[in-house]
Amino acid sequence: MKNKVQFMLCELIMVVFFVMLSAVVLNPSIGHTLTDEPIDKLPMNNSASVSSDSTSGTTSVSPQDSSTSEIDSSGASQTGDSPNISDWNLILANDKHPLEAEFIDSIQTKKLPNGLSVDERIYEPLNKMLDDAEKQGYHLIVCSGYRSYDKQVELFNNRVQRYRDVGYTQEEAYEKGKTSVALPGASEHHTGLAVDIVCSSYQNLDDGMMSRPEIKWLYANCQKYGFIVRYPSDKSDITGIIHEPWHYRYVGVEAATEIMDKDICLEEYLGMT
Ligand SMILES: [Zn+2]
Numbered sequence: 517m518k519n520k521v522q523f524m525l526c527e528l529i530m531v532v533f534f535v536m537l538s539a540v541v542l543n544p545s546i547g548h549t550l551t552d553e554p555i556d557k558l559p560m561n562n563s564a565s566v567s568s569d570s571t572s573g574t575t576s577v578s579p580q581d582s583s584t585s586e587i588d589s590s591g592a593s594q595t596g597d598s599p600n601i602s603d604w605n606l607i608l609a610n611d612k613h614p615l616e617a618e619f620i621d622s623i624q625t626k627k628l629p630n631g632l633s634v635d636e637r638i639y640e641p642l643n644k645m646l647d648d649a650e651k652q653g654y655h656l657i658v659c660s661g662y663r664s665y666d667k668q669v670e671l672f673n674n675r676v677q678r679y680r681d682v683g684y685t686q687e688e689a690y691e692k693g694k695t696s697v698a699l700p701g702a703s704e705h706h707t708g709l710a711v712d713i714v715c716s717s718y719q720n721l722d723d724g725m726m727s728r729p730e731i732k733w734l735y736a737n738c739q740k741y742g743f744i745v746r747y748p749s750d751k752s753d754i755t756g757i758i759h760e761p762w763h764y765r766y767v768g769v770e771a772a773t774e775i776m777d778k779d780i781c782l783e784e785y786l787g788m789t
Pocket residue numbers: 563564660705710711712762763764
């Protein structure tokens with residue numbers, strides 16, 4: 517009897533061991549939420565120019581290796597003090613950390629009155645910011661919001677085709693395309709947490725808007741609503757993107773306050789420069 521119990525115990529331990537072993541073998545992603553595998557360097561990218569590109573065309577370009585990144589989309593808050601990229605509001609999307617198409621397509625969006633969409637979780641703070649600006653007499657216009665993976669593929673391929681049309685080879689066109697349109701997965705607009713904002717009196721996406729009181733108000737107040745100026749003028753070497761006074765990103769009030777007060781960018785805040 518004693519021997520039989522010992523044998524059964526032994527068998528049970530073996531079964532547990534093999535179950536645990538197979539879980540690790542079959543799921544190599546256990547223990548990490550994001551790979552750090554870079555894709556090709558994306559030079560200074562004016563992501564806003566993407567939205568104005570509506571030319572048609574098709575190419576066979578495959579801009580993203582689907583194995584490049586993996587992000588925890590649970591949105592669960594981390595315990596502890598250090599900011600964590602897996603917090604939904606701190607998701608990093610850039611050329612070194614492209615998002616997967618599957619993740620981008622799973623984002624729950626909500627439509628703004630003008631038809632553009634944002635992540636439903638930033639709908640309220642965004643509208644509060646716009647309403648409070650309106651009370652100051654500043655009419656702000658959201659001109660770009662959430663962008664799907666397929667939309668970015670279309671925009672990117674259109675840009676490549678444009679270069680092909682004027683005589684560049686496929687490879688040359690691809691390389692040139694990357695300099696003006698973010699590769700699919702690398703645009704922050706995929707997160708649904710970023711918006712481009714202009715004011716009714718100045719709608720050009722350039723530094724000229726810095727002279728407008730509406731934009732000055734945004735620079736001074738956006739963090740109160742959880743937004744940051746995502747691409748400051750002196751951080752291009754880190755973000756890889758030119759100064760974009762029109763591009764605001766939701767990160768939550770706590771992170772936004774620290775980022776704006778310390779004049780740092782999101783990559784610095786996350787320690788991922
Ligand atoms: Zn933008």
